[in-house]
Amino acid sequence: MLQEINFDGIVGPSHNYGGLSLGNLASAKNANHTSYPRAAALQGLEKMRHNLRLGLPQGILLPHPRPDLAWLESLGASMESAAPIPAWAMSASPMWTANAATVSPAPDTRDGKCHLSVANLVTMPHRSHEWPNTLKQLRLAFAGPGFAVHGPVPAPFGDEGAANHMRLAPSHGEAGVEIFVYGRSGGAFPARQHRMACEAVAAHHGLDPERTLFVEQAEEAIAAGAFHNDVVAVADGLTLFAHEQAFADRASFYAQLERLLPEVRIVEVPAARVSLADAIASYLFNAQLVTLPSGEQALIAPSEAHAVPAVRDYLEELVAGNGPIRATHFVDVRQSMANGGGPACLRLRVVADPAEVDPRFMVDENKLDRLAQVIGATWPETIDSAHLADPALHEQIAAARAALLEALALQGEDL
Numbered sequence: 281m282l283q284e285i286n287f288d289g290i291v292g293p294s295h296n297y298g299g300l301s302l303g304n305l306a307s308a309k310n311a312n313h314t315s316y317p318r319a320a321a322l323q324g325l326e327k328m329r330h331n332l333r334l335g336l337p338q339g340i341l342l343p344h345p346r347p348d349l350a351w352l353e354s355l356g357a358s359m360e361s362a363a364p365i366p367a368w369a370m371s372a373s374p375m376w377t378a379n380a381a382t383v384s385p386a387p388d389t390r391d392g393k394c395h396l397s398v399a400n401l402v403t404m405p406h407r408s409h410e411w412p413n414t415l416k417q418l419r420l421a422f423a424g425p426g427f428a429v430h431g432p433v434p435a436p437f438g439d440e441g442a443a444n445h446m447r448l449a450p451s452h453g454e455a456g457v458e459i460f461v462y463g464r465s466g467g468a469f470p471a472r473q474h475r476m477a478c479e480a481v482a483a484h485h486g487l488d489p490e491r492t493l494f495v496e497q498a499e500e501a502i503a504a505g506a507f508h509n510d511v512v513a514v515a516d517g518l519t520l521f522a523h524e525q526a527f528a529d530r531a532s533f534y535a536q537l538e539r540l541l542p543e544v545r546i547v548e549v550p551a552a553r554v555s556l557a558d559a560i561a562s563y564l565f566n567a568q569l570v571t572l573p574s575g576e577q578a579l580i581a582p583s584e585a586h587a588v589p590a591v592r593d594y595l596e597e598l599v600a601g602n603g604p605i606r607a608t609h610f611v612d613v614r615q616s617m618a619n620g621g622g623p624a625c626l627r628l629r630v631v632a633d634p635a636e637v638d639p640r641f642m643v644d645e646n647k648l649d650r651l652a653q654v655i656g657a658t659w660p661e662t663i664d665s666a667h668l669a670d671p672a673l674h675e676q677i678a679a680a681r682a683a684l685l686e687a688l689a690l691q692g693e694d695l
């Protein structure tokens with residue numbers, strides 16, 4: 281049976297705060313702070329456990345080898361090069377798997393397969409070298425005949441994957457409407473998702489042009505720190521949950537959506553209730569909007585959303601009202617949040633039959649227990665950005681990753 285599976289990125293042992301993402305306010309604010317990779321990874325596992333207990337199937341994607349010495353060499357650089365080059369090679373950014381790929385479920389595609397296109401992430405140097413390893417993982421996890429895995433869209437067209445893609449459908453297993461959100465610019469901040477890349481992905485996936493929308497993100501949203509659409513909007517089932525200032529032309533977007541999907545429920549948060557600044561600081565929209573086995577929808581939001589009074593009040597009213605979102609759950613992913621990655625950034629949604637996925641990429645609570653042991657024993661407790669070039673740290677990171685792959689029976693794979 282087709283189900284939505286969330287593939288969370290395991291936070292890698294090199295997790296650190298490099299201040300690398302222009303336009304991502306949390307990344308800039310926490311630049312050079314001490315990071316806690318072990319705590320970060322354990323927070324991620326607890327989020328997965330939380331969601332398993334809600335009855336949601338759960339998968340994982342793996343940290344990449346770091347530092348990426350081959351990539352550094354291709355730049356004629358090394359870990360001794362001037363900042364920020366070593367941080368580019370050390371980033372644990374593959375943890376944010378909402379940027380791993382764009383996924384079109386089988387009911388939406390011409391050949392009836394689930395299509396995945398790895399994101400090129402070309403805008404940010406530290407993310408631009410993620411795709412080769414991500415592609416290897418996707419080809420392994422989704423090797424079954426029901427999947428088609430595509431390589432990246434060529435540069436210079438930036439593609440940041442599912443973070444800028446939404447799907448609305450009566451149920452996961454029925455044909456839906458796919459929405460690609462692109463940017464032009466955001467004042468001083470770059471647009472990381474280009475329209476050309478969206479069109480390429482939609483074409484490769486064989487989507488029905490009649491049921492595919494290309495929507496421009498509001499410039500003011502990018503300028504306020506919404507470097508991906510999933511910082512200001514999220515969709516699930518028939519519900520679109522979005523900030524009033526998320527899109528450049530909301531009236532025409534909503535009208536097109538209502539024409540294609542008359543049952544759609546648009547839950548728009550007015551700027552007068554929650555300002556764009558509060559939405560971005562709290563990551564209210566970077567929540568996982570999920571349909572529970574009961575059929576009700578719930579929002580799995582970061583604990584930071586509870587700490588901002590306007591957001592907390594809004595959420596209380598939202599679930600008390602008559603709308604489709606019936607509950608909120610708060611999860612602690614603070615280490616990731618400090619780099620601008622909330623609950624929704626940490627997961628890639630794939631609609632598939634879990635039995636068709638390589639089981640080494642699926643988890644249950646027992647497996648999470650084993651992973652927590654490995655992480656507790658091998659992940660660095662802290663990383664200080666002044667010591668990113670330390671060879672002893674690199675050895676520890678390599679050993680930690682090797683232990684993880686072994687625990688997952690993936691040590692023999694070319695990953």
Ligand code: SUG
Pocket residue numbers: 296297298299300301304307308371373376378379404407443507508510511619620621622624625626
């Ligand atoms: O690409 N942060 C990530 C956060 C990604 C969030 N993903 C989604 N919204 N889906 C980014 O900006 C910061 C790394 C650093 O500064 O060390 C970073 O890459």
